[in-house]
Amino acid sequence: MKVGVIGYGSMGKMLLEKLSLNSDLVDGKLYVANRSYEKIVDLAEEYQLCQNNQEIATLVDILFICVRPIDMKNVLEEIKNCLRKEQIIVTLNGSITFEQIEGICKNKIVKAIPSVMAEINKSQTLICCNSMVNEQDKAIMKDLLSCIGSVIELPESEMGMGSELVSCMPGFIAAIFNEICISAQKHTSIATEEVVQMVLNTMIGTGQLMIENNC
Numbered sequence: 001m002k003v004g005v006i007g008y009g010s011m012g013k014m015l016l017e018k019l020s021l022n023s024d025l026v027d028g029k030l031y032v033a034n035r036s037y038e039k040i041v042d043l044a045e046e047y048q049l050c051q052n053n054q055e056i057a058t059l060v061d062i063l064f065i066c067v068r069p070i071d072m073k074n075v076l077e078e079i080k081n082c083l084r085k086e087q088i089i090v091t092l093n094g095s096i097t098f099e100q101i102e103g104i105c106k107n108k109i110v111k112a113i114p115s116v117m118a119e120i121n122k123s124q125t126l127i128c129c130n131s132m133v134n135e136q137d138k139a140i141m142k143d144l145l146s147c148i149g150s151v152i153e154l155p156e157s158e159m160g161m162g163s164e165l166v167s168c169m170p171g172f173i174a175a176i177f178n179e180i181c182i183s184a185q186k187h188t189s190i191a192t193e194e195v196v197q198m199v200l201n202t203m204i205g206t207g208q209l210m211i212e213n214n215c
């Protein structure tokens with residue numbers, strides 16, 4: 001499948017890198033377009049560069065839109081007349097509803113929320129799909145996004161809680177980790193690096209054990 005990304009920012013860059021390394025589903029080079037063309041101009045060896053959003057929207061089967069929420073409406077307005085019914089449009093923004101997107105383009109829409117662990121291919125990515133996305137499309141999306149970790153599908157109404165759990169949780173866990181290390185050091189002469197290593201390895205091991213024990 002031909003896959004493209006609009007928006008070469010933090011998420012677009014990460015997705016392009018992960019998809020190009022890890023996905024068998026991608027046919028040929030990935031496509032990329034960005035508002036400031038100078039940001040992508042040196043990437044011609046890695047990716048198929050597109051001059052504008054209409055060009056990329058015409059060429060690909062799956063289009064990731066990785067722009068900030070404030071830019072989303074502009075991008076959808078720009079590409080709406082280039083889209084085909086069979087294409088899948090993926091937005092990384094959880095706060096824009098299907099109703100709002102479908103008000104501009106009535107296509108197959110998938111919302112995908114990766115977590116920060118995508119960097120190490122351990123994202124718990126959430127997806128939700130509008131009514132035009134069929135089971136085969138969902139299977140393709142899950143396969144494609146498995147290059148950054150695991151994928152769970154939720155209904156749109158549960159994406160808020162889902163995002164709290166997967167996007168905010170790394171911050172909470174890191175804060176708890178920090179608190180444990182600081183408290184422990186007040187009561188021990190064990191070296192800081194060893195305290196950190198003990199708590200970190202115990203957290204990782206606990207998580208792995210819980211996964212293996214299905215709890």
Ligand SMILES: NC(=O)c1ccc[n+]([C@@H]2O[C@H](COP(=O)([O-])OP(=O)(O)OC[C@H]3O[C@@H](n4cnc5c(N)ncnc54)[C@H](OP(=O)(O)O)[C@@H]3O)[C@@H](O)[C@H]2O)c1
Nearest residue numbers: 007008009010011012034035036066067068069071092093
């Ligand atoms: N960052 C995260 O950890 C994270 C996690 C999950 C979801 N998300 C979501 O992912 C989306 C992207 O976030 P981000 O952090 O990657 O944003 P970002 O780093 O600010 O990147 C946005 C990119 O979009 C480009 N852009 C803006 N308007 C455009 C247009 N009309 N046509 C083409 N390109 C355009 C910008 O180009 P310029 O170079 O011209 O500025 C920029 O390269 C957001 O909806 C965010 O909520 C982010």
